[in-house]
Amino acid sequence: MIAVGYTLVYGVLRLINFAHSEIFMSGGFAGYFVMKALIGSSVPNGASTVFLIVIGIVVGGTTGALVATLVERVAYRTLRRRHAPALAYLISAIGASYFLFNLAGKEFGRYSISMPQPYINHPVFHIFGAVVQLYYVVIFISGVVMLTALDRVVAKTKLGRSIRAVAQDAETASLMGVNIDRTIALTFIVGGALGGAAGFLFGLGTGVVYTMGFVPALKAFTAAVLGGIGNLRGAMIGGLLLGIVESLSVVFVQAAYIDVVAFGILVAVLLFRPTGILGERLGRAA
Amino acid sequence: MIQSLYRNPHVRRFAISFLVVELVALMTGPPGSTEAPTSGFQGSYFEDSSFYGLFRTQRWIVFFTLAVVLFVLWSSWLAKGVAVRATTSKLLAVPRSITQRKPVRWGFMAAALAVALLLPRIVNDAFWHSAMTEQIGVFVLLATGLNVVVGFAGLLDLGYVAFYAIGAYTTAWMTGSLPMPAPFHGHYDPFVAIPVAILIVMIAGILLGAPTLRLRGDYLAIVTLGFGEIVTIFANNLYGITGGSQGSGPIPHPVLHLGPLHYVWSLKPVPYYYLLLVFLVIFLIAFTLLEHSRIGRAWTAIREDEVAAESVGINPLKYKVMAFAIGASTAGFAGVVTASQSNSIFPSSFTLQSSINILVLVIFGGMGSIFGVVVGAIIIQVAYSYLLHTPPQGYQPADLYMYLGALLIVMMIFRPVGLIPSKRRKREIKLSEAGEGHMDEVLTGDTL
Numbered sequence: 001m002i003a004v005g006y007t008l009v010y011g012v013l014r015l016i017n018f019a020h021s022e023i024f025m026s027g028g029f030a031g032y033f034v035m036k037a038l039i040g041s042s043v044p045n046g047a048s049t050v051f052l053i054v055i056g057i058v059v060g061g062t063t064g065a066l067v068a069t070l071v072e073r074v075a076y077r078t079l080r081r082r083h084a085p086a087l088a089y090l091i092s093a094i095g096a097s098y099f100l101f102n103l104a105g106k107e108f109g110r111y112s113i114s115m116p117q118p119y120i121n122h123p124v125f126h127i128f129g130a131v132v133q134l135y136y137v138v139i140f141i142s143g144v145v146m147l148t149a150l151d152r153v154v155a156k157t158k159l160g161r162s163i164r165a166v167a168q169d170a171e172t173a174s175l176m177g178v179n180i181d182r183t184i185a186l187t188f189i190v191g192g193a194l195g196g197a198a199g200f201l202f203g204l205g206t207g208v209v210y211t212m213g214f215v216p217a218l219k220a221f222t223a224a225v226l227g228g229i230g231n232l233r234g235a236m237i238g239g240l241l242l243g244i245v246e247s248l249s250v251v252f253v254q255a256a257y258i259d260v261v262a263f264g265i266l267v268a269v270l271l272f273r274p275t276g277i278l279g280e281r282l283g284r285a286a
Numbered sequence: 287m288i289q290s291l292y293r294n295p296h297v298r299r300f301a302i303s304f305l306v307v308e309l310v311a312l313m314t315g316p317p318g319s320t321e322a323p324t325s326g327f328q329g330s331y332f333e334d335s336s337f338y339g340l341f342r343t344q345r346w347i348v349f350f351t352l353a354v355v356l357f358v359l360w361s362s363w364l365a366k367g368v369a370v371r372a373t374t375s376k377l378l379a380v381p382r383s384i385t386q387r388k389p390v391r392w393g394f395m396a397a398a399l400a401v402a403l404l405l406p407r408i409v410n411d412a413f414w415h416s417a418m419t420e421q422i423g424v425f426v427l428l429a430t431g432l433n434v435v436v437g438f439a440g441l442l443d444l445g446y447v448a449f450y451a452i453g454a455y456t457t458a459w460m461t462g463s464l465p466m467p468a469p470f471h472g473h474y475d476p477f478v479a480i481p482v483a484i485l486i487v488m489i490a491g492i493l494l495g496a497p498t499l500r501l502r503g504d505y506l507a508i509v510t511l512g513f514g515e516i517v518t519i520f521a522n523n524l525y526g527i528t529g530g531s532q533g534s535g536p537i538p539h540p541v542l543h544l545g546p547l548h549y550v551w552s553l554k555p556v557p558y559y560y561l562l563l564v565f566l567v568i569f570l571i572a573f574t575l576l577e578h579s580r581i582g583r584a585w586t587a588i589r590e591d592e593v594a595a596e597s598v599g600i601n602p603l604k605y606k607v608m609a610f611a612i613g614a615s616t617a618g619f620a621g622v623v624t625a626s627q628s629n630s631i632f633p634s635s636f637t638l639q640s641s642i643n644i645l646v647l648v649i650f651g652g653m654g655s656i657f658g659v660v661v662g663a664i665i666i667q668v669a670y671s672y673l674l675h676t677p678p679q680g681y682q683p684a685d686l687y688m689y690l691g692a693l694l695i696v697m698m699i700f701r702p703v704g705l706i707p708s709k710r711r712k713r714e715i716k717l718s719e720a721g722e723g724h725m726d727e728v729l730t731g732d733t734l
Contacts (some may be wrong), residue, residue, distance in 0.1 A: 078699045088698045090507055091649060095694025102688035117616055128723055214638075218515075223509055260519055263512040270501055270509065 020195055021217030022100035024069045027060035027196025028203035029104065030210055034059045056204070057142055057197045064196015071096050072188040077181065105210035108152060139201050146197060147236055150190070154183040163187055222266040296361070301354040310352075348349035394716035402563055406556045415669035419555040419627065422664060423562035424620045429647035429663040430569055430656065431616030436645065437654030438582060441499070441590030442507040444641055445514025449487045449614040451521060451636035453621020456483040458631055480622050487618030488611040495610035498602055514641055558627045567621075569616050576612070585609055639687055646690045649697055652704025662705050666690075685716055 034056055075092040152161035162183045166172040174180050202216060217241060226238035242262060361368070384390055401408075404574060428450060435443045460479040499507045576582050582604045587595035592602050625631050651662020670686055697704065 039707055064469070065371050075695050075698070081423055087442060088439065088702050091645075092695045092698035093699065094444070094507075094642065094645070097692045098687050098691030100691070100693065102685065102691060106688060218508070218512060225505075257519065263516055266512060267498065267509055270498075 020220070021066050021102075022097050023064045023071070023192045023195040024199040024216060025104060025208070025210065026211050027064040027199030028208040029199075030063035030196065031056045031060040031200030031203055032208045051141070053138060055201045056145075060168050060200030061193035061197040064233070065193040067100070068188040068192025068195070072185055076184070076188075080184075084237070101210050101214075114172060116276060138204070142197070142201060146194060150194065151191070159183075159186055162282075174240075180233060218259075219262050222262050222269075225266060226269050299360055300353070300357045303360060304353045306353075306356065317472060322576045329556060342592055399567070402559075406559060413675055414671070415559070416555040417667075419559045419562060420624070421671045421674075423559055423566070424624055424669040425618050425644065425647060426660055426663040427562060427569065428644045429651070429659050430566070430573060431613045431620075432644050433654065433656065433659045434573060434576075434613035434653075435609050436648050436650075437659065438585040438589070439578060439606055439613075440585075441606060441609065442645075443510045443610070444507050444638070444645070445494075445512070445517070446613075446617060446644055447529070447636045447638070447641040448505050448514040448517040449617035450621045450640070451517050451626075451633070452490050452634070453483040453487050453618035454625040454631045455521065455621070456486050456564060457622045457625035461626075465549065479618060483622045484615045484618040487614045490606055491611040491614035495607040496603075499606040503637065511638065511641075514636075514638055517637055518633050518638075521636070534705070537591035555627065560624055562697045566621055569577075569619075570660070571654060572573070581608065582603065593644070642687065643690060646694055649694060652706045655704065655706055658706030660705050665705075 035052065038055065045198055071093070075096040076089060079088050079092060162173070162178045163186070165176065165178050165189075166180055166183045168238060170171075172181075174224060199212075202213065206212070220239070223238035223242045224235045242265065245261065247266065375693070405418065407416070409415075429444070431449075432443065432446050435441050451621060457479040460482055461475070494510070494513055498513075501509065584595070584600045586602055587598070588602045588605055596602055624635075646667055647663040648659050651660065652658030671684065701720060
C-alpha cells in the first residue's frame with residue numbers, strides 16, 4: 001500500500017518522494033493517539049472493533065494527507081515555481097523527511113510504543129499449514145478495499161483523468177485546461193492518505209516509533225520498482241511478490257539479512273528490468 | 287469572505303510567518319513524549335511562564351512578537367528588497383574585485399592555513415581539541431570527498447558513510463583488531479592502513495558504482511542509501527568478521543618513523559588534528575587540480591547534459607565511477623583516522639544520519655565549490671559542537687538532524703547554490719531556472 005502511494009506521486013512527478021516514510025509515520029502516530037483516546041481498559045469486541053479500525057484508518061489517512069500537503073507546499077511547490085533542477089527536489093524532500101521524523105522524535109520521545117489493540121489478536125484460520133492471525137486479516141481486507149477504491153478513482157473519475165494526463169505530459173495537460181498545481185497537490189493528498197492509513201495498520205502490529213517509516217518506505221519503493229514504478233497495479237503485484245520473497249527467504253538466510261534481500265531485489269530489478277514487471281507508465285496502465 | 291481573507295496577500299503572509307515562528311517554538315521547545323506530546327506548546331501557551339527556549343520569559347509573547355517582526359521584515363523586503371539587493375551588490379563589487387586577485391587569494395589561503403595550524407594553541411580547551419578532530423576535522427574531510435560526488439559529478443549519494451565505515455573497518459582489520467585475522471597475520475601500523483584503506487574504499491566505490499551509476503539520479507539515491515544500510519547491517523551481524531555490535535578490539539595508535547622523526551600518537555586529539563590537517567591540505571590541492579583538469583570538465587559536462595556530453599565523446603559511466611571512487615577515497619582516509627583515534631569502532635557510529643549530515647555540509651557550503659564546502663562544514667560542525675558543549679535547555683543531541691533537515695529545505699528554497707557557490711554551478715542553476723531546456727524536463731526532472 002505504501003508502494004502504491006509512492007507510485008502515484010512518482011507517476012505524476014517522475015520523482016521519488018523521499019518524505020513518504022514520514023507521511024507513513026505520521027499516520028502511525030495519529031492512529032496511536034486516536035486508539036489511545038478511544039480504547040479504555042477493556043478490549044473492545046465485535047462491531048466496535050470494526051468501527052475503531054475504520055476510524056484509525058480514516059484518521060491515519062487524513063493526517064497522512066495533511067502532512068503530504070504540507071510537504072508538497074513547502075518542499076515541492078516553491079521549487080516548482082522557480083523551475084529548480086531535479087536534484088533540488090530530491091534534496092529538499094530528503095530535508096523534509098529528516099526534519100519531520102526528528103521533530104516527531106523530539107515531540108513524542110525516541111522510543112517505540114505499542115499501540116492499544118482494538119481486538120485480541122488470535123489465529124483465525126490455517127492455510128497451507130500457516131497460521132493466519134486476525135491482524136493479517138484486518139490488513140488484507142482494508143488493503144483490498146482501499147486499493148480497489150484507488151483503482152476506480154484513477155480509472156474513472158475526473159481527478160483520475162487529470163492525474164493520468166499530467167503523468168503523461170504535463171505541458172500538454174496544462175494546455176488542455178488541467179490545473180497542474182492542483183492535480184499534483186491532489187495526487188499528494190491521495191498518496192498521503194494511503195501512506196497514512198498504511199502507517200496506522202503497520203503501527204497496529206509493530207508499534208510506533210519516530211523512525212518507523214524508514215525500512216517500510218525502502219521496501220515499498222522496492223515493491224513499486226518491482227511492479228513497474230508509476231504503475232498502480234504493478235505496485236500492488238510488486239508488493240505482494242516482495243512480501244512472498246521475503247517470507248520465503250527467512251528459510252535461507254538469517255532474519256537480520258531480510259532487508260539485504262529486499263535491497264538486492266531492488267538493485268537486480270533496476271539493473272535488469274528497470275521498467276518493472278508491468279511497465280512504467282501510469283497513464284497507460286491505470 | 288473566508289476565501290477573500292485567504293487570498294489576501296497580507297493575511298497570508300502573516301499566517302505563514304506565524305506558522306514559521308510557531309514551528310520554531312516547537313523546535314526549540316522542550317522534548318516531549320507520547321504522554322505529553324504537545325510539550326513544545328506547553329512552554330508557549332498553556333503555562334504562565336517557562337524557562338525553555340530562546341528567551342527566558344513567557345514564550346508566547348516572545349514568539350508572537352517574533353512573528354510580527356518576521357511579517358514586517360518580509361513585507362518591507364517585498365517592497366524594498368530589489369533596491370536593497372542592488373545596493374549590496376554594488377557595495378560588494380569593490381571587495382569582490384579585490385578578492386578575485388590572485389595574490390589576495392594566496393594570502394588568504396596562507397592566513398587560513400596559519401590559523402588552522404595555530405588553532406589548538408588559540409583554543410586551549412580539552413573539549414574543543416577533541417571536537418576539532420572528531421567533529422570538525424573528520425567531517426570537513428568527508429564533506430570535501432562527498433563534494434566530488436555530489437558537487438562535481440552531480441550524483442546524489444546517500445550512502446557515503448558506508449565508505450567511511452569500510453575505511454575504519456579496514457584499519458581495524460590491518461591492525462589485527464577484528465575477530466578476522468589480519469592479512470599475513472601481521473599487526474600493521476595504522477599508517478600502513480592508510481593506502482590500503484583508500485585503495486579498498488576506492489574498489490568498493492567502483493564495485494558499487496559500476497552497476498548502479500547507469501541508473502537515473504533518484505534511483506541512484508535510493509540504491510546508495512540501501513548500500514549504506516547494508517554495510518551497517520553486515521557490520522552489525524557478521525560477528526566472526528567485524529565483531530558485530532560489540533565493535534572491534536582496541537586499535538593501536540599510529541607510529542611515525544621517518545628518518546630522524548619519531549612520533550607516537552596517543553589518545554590525545556591534537557596530534558590527530560595535525561595529521562588530518564596535512565591530509566586535508568593534500569586532498570584539497572588534489573581536488574582543486576582535478577576540478578580544472580580534463581576529468582573535472584568532463585564531470586561538469588555530464589552534470590549539465592549527459593546526452594550532449596556523450597555525443598562529444600565522453601563516456602559518462604567511466605567518469606561517474608571515477609567520481610565515486612575518488613570521492614570515496616577521503617572517506618577511507620577519514621575512516622583510518624577515526625578508527626585509530628577513537629581506539630575501537632562500532633557499527634552504530636556509521637548510520638544514515640551521518641550520511642545526511644555530510645550531505646548537508648556539502649549543500650550548505652555550496653555544491654561543487656571546494657572552498658564553500660570547507661567553510662560550510664566548519665560552520666555547521668562548530669555549531670554542532672557548541673550545542674554539544676553548552677546545550678540550551680530542551681536541546682537533545684539528536685535534534686541536530688531536525689535542524690539540518692530544515693536547513694536543507696531552506697537552502698533549496700532560498701539559496702540552492704549554497705553559501706559560497708562555485709561559479710559554474712551558479713550559472714547552471716540560473717540557466718535551468720530561466721527555462722533552458724525542455725519545460726517538461728525542468729518541471730519533472732527527467733534528467734539529473
